[in-house]
Amino acid sequence: MRIISLWLLVSVLPLLTSPVVSAEPLRVASINLCADQLVLLLADDNQILTLTNLSHDTAGSYYYEKARNFPANKGYSEKILRLAPDVVIAGQYTALHTVKLLTEVGLRVESLPIANSIETLIDNIRSVATWVGQEERGQAIITDLQQRLLNLEPVVEPRPVAAAYDPNGYTSGASSLRGQLMEMAGWRNAATDAGIESYGQLSLEQIISMAPDALIDSPYSPGTYSRAQMTSRHPALLKAGLDPHIISIPSRMMICAGPWTVDILERLQEERIRMTTVQ
Amino acid sequence: MSNAPANRRLPVILCVVVALLFIASLAIGREPLPLFAALGSWLRGDDAVHGIILSQIRIPRALIALFAGASLGLCGAAMQGLLRNPLASPGLVGSASGAAFFAVFVLYFGVSNTMPWVLPIAAMCGAMLATIIVYLMAGRDASITTLILAGVAVNALATAGMSLLLNLAPSPFAVRELVLWTLGDITDRSMADFWLMIPTTIAGWLLLVGVGGQLDTLTLGERTAESMGVNPQRLRWRVFIAVSLAVGAAVATVGMIGFVGLVVPHLLRPYVGYQPGRLLMVSALGGAAMLLAADIGVRIIPTDTPLKVGVLTALVGAPFFLRLIVQSRREYV
Numbered sequence: 001m002r003i004i005s006l007w008l009l010v011s012v013l014p015l016l017t018s019p020v021v022s023a024e025p026l027r028v029a030s031i032n033l034c035a036d037q038l039v040l041l042l043a044d045d046n047q048i049l050t051l052t053n054l055s056h057d058t059a060g061s062y063y064y065e066k067a068r069n070f071p072a073n074k075g076y077s078e079k080i081l082r083l084a085p086d087v088v089i090a091g092q093y094t095a096l097h098t099v100k101l102l103t104e105v106g107l108r109v110e111s112l113p114i115a116n117s118i119e120t121l122i123d124n125i126r127s128v129a130t131w132v133g134q135e136e137r138g139q140a141i142i143t144d145l146q147q148r149l150l151n152l153e154p155v156v157e158p159r160p161v162a163a164a165y166d167p168n169g170y171t172s173g174a175s176s177l178r179g180q181l182m183e184m185a186g187w188r189n190a191a192t193d194a195g196i197e198s199y200g201q202l203s204l205e206q207i208i209s210m211a212p213d214a215l216i217d218s219p220y221s222p223g224t225y226s227r228a229q230m231t232s233r234h235p236a237l238l239k240a241g242l243d244p245h246i247i248s249i250p251s252r253m254m255i256c257a258g259p260w261t262v263d264i265l266e267r268l269q270e271e272r273i274r275m276t277t278v279q
Numbered sequence: 280m281s282n283a284p285a286n287r288r289l290p291v292i293l294c295v296v297v298a299l300l301f302i303a304s305l306a307i308g309r310e311p312l313p314l315f316a317a318l319g320s321w322l323r324g325d326d327a328v329h330g331i332i333l334s335q336i337r338i339p340r341a342l343i344a345l346f347a348g349a350s351l352g353l354c355g356a357a358m359q360g361l362l363r364n365p366l367a368s369p370g371l372v373g374s375a376s377g378a379a380f381f382a383v384f385v386l387y388f389g390v391s392n393t394m395p396w397v398l399p400i401a402a403m404c405g406a407m408l409a410t411i412i413v414y415l416m417a418g419r420d421a422s423i424t425t426l427i428l429a430g431v432a433v434n435a436l437a438t439a440g441m442s443l444l445l446n447l448a449p450s451p452f453a454v455r456e457l458v459l460w461t462l463g464d465i466t467d468r469s470m471a472d473f474w475l476m477i478p479t480t481i482a483g484w485l486l487l488v489g490v491g492g493q494l495d496t497l498t499l500g501e502r503t504a505e506s507m508g509v510n511p512q513r514l515r516w517r518v519f520i521a522v523s524l525a526v527g528a529a530v531a532t533v534g535m536i537g538f539v540g541l542v543v544p545h546l547l548r549p550y551v552g553y554q555p556g557r558l559l560m561v562s563a564l565g566g567a568a569m570l571l572a573a574d575i576g577v578r579i580i581p582t583d584t585p586l587k588v589g590v591l592t593a594l595v596g597a598p599f600f601l602r603l604i605v606q607s608r609r610e611y612v
Contacts, residue, residue, distance in 0.1 A: 167452050201584070204336055204467050205310040209328050224450035225387050227459060235469045236335030241329070 352566015536598020
């Protein structure tokens with residue numbers, strides 16, 4: 001018994017204390033695009049082992065420039081295993097089999113929930129900061145964001161109407177992040193008027209008869225063709241006078257949430273104030 | 280000649296049906312539209328909501344259904360007359376899928392951004408190419424089975440090619456639009472789309488003017504027709520080119536809407552005394568009526584995601600097709 005405890009003292013204790021002593025950085029692998037963004041935001045460069053290949057994409061990744069400094073993975077477990085990260089960050093609903101496999105072989109896998117509100121975004125920043133061992137940096141960012149949220153202008157009635165408008169007329173209602181941003185920025189959401197809770201479709205005819213004051217789009221790959229993308233260029237919309245008030249948010253800001261989400265919020269508020277003072 | 284009055288009445292009846300369906304197509308939609316108020320607003324040009332919905336969404340949609348349906352019905356009748364084969368139609372002999380393949384290529388790979396007129400021309404070439412391949416593979420006096428088999432092969436090839444193109448297309452939304460091309464869809468087209476399809480459509484129609492008499496003569500057999508002054512070779516090319524023009528334009532705009540060109544000439548044949556020449560015009564009217572009706576159907580049937588118009592034409596057309604096969608087995612075996 002004594003020998004065992006002695007052995008524990010000699011072999012395990014140094015292991016437990018070594019991160020503190022040698023300040024060996026916690027090394028991270030991300031297999032989810034939105035996790036990539038928060039890792040890039042919070043971790044030190046020497047902590048990042050790999051990010052998803054999507055993180056290099058200009059249309060989908062906010063920190064694509066910085067991400068290109070790091071090797072990409074396609075979410076295959078073999079590559080992740082070979083890198084032997086201290087923590088793997090995955091999306092909540094993506095690559096379930098990979099996550100299961102990585103957990104079974106003994107890696108620490110954390111899953112990041114989808115941020116469908118500002119509150120979840122802040123929770124996510126806090127979680128990732130903890131996972132990568134950068135709590136202080138995370139807290140500083142959160143404090144800054146919360147301050148910016150407090151500085152928002154009050155909502156003035158009557159609120160102008162806006163509709164989020166994606167290819168094929170897809171739109172977001174109140175229980176989505178985009179819906180919440182519109183609400184907080186002082187817009188009335190046309191999707192809510194049409195009875196859409198989270199995601200749904202608005203037909204061209206609905207859009208025209210509701211005549212929203214603005215359309216919010218985030219073109220994912222401008223310049224390419226699909227019938228879906230043509231809906232937002234239909235002459236009926238131009239004729240209805242919706243054309244001048246398209247608020248275009250780059251898709252790399254819309255696909256994943258991050259501190260830039262508050263930039264969107266401020267932009268939407270600015271557009272709303274401009275519109276209500278002009279009229 | 281005993282049924283002459285009925286013959287003369289048929290085009291009139293069909294015209295009335297098409298006109299009624301056209302008006303219904305303007306009035307019916309997911310959003311209720313007060314037709315007269317909308318018409319007034321449009322004519323006054325005051326850009327009120329109803330006027331815009333009518334002039335920019337519903338009218339192009341109804342016009343496109345009218346012209347595309349007429350093209351499909353007309354071309355079905357022309358091909359059945361030319362090949363003397365009740366199963367010939369743009370959908371079965373590959374014209375439609377060939378057109379769709381080329382249209383997809385031009386649209387999704389950005390060629391038509393700078394030169395929109397390339398679209399109908401490309402679709403016409405695709406239709407032509409597919410038709411000729413099927414025709415060459417099946418041979419001049421092909422049996423029904425050979426023709427259908429050749430058609431199946433070319434259709435499969437064109438659809439696979441289309442799927443490949445849509446997978447490779449730069450737009451992330453392209454992949455999901457295969458169904459839109461294979462089943463056809465008229466939702467949210469604009470007047471620009473309509474004007475783009477019109478020149479080639481009309482060219483195809485005009486090329487078929489006067490073909491009727493020759494098709495009638497052809498029913499007596501190729502030799503006899505030749506002795507009566509019909510040049511079968513020239514007639515064949517004329518019909519193929521006309522069909523490619525009209526079907527190409529229709530498919531490039533609305534996708535491959537099946538069975539219109541097959542069903543309509545069949546339904547109407549008994550009423551025109553089985554004469555291919557007289558079948559042409561009534562088939563055009565019938566095709567327009569069928570497509571307008573199907574397009575009204577997809578707007579009335581309350582599904583969460585709107586149905587594709589080809590779903591309805593296929594639901595009506597496929598059983599019809601099966602009946603034809605049973606019938607033709609009885610006749611030809």
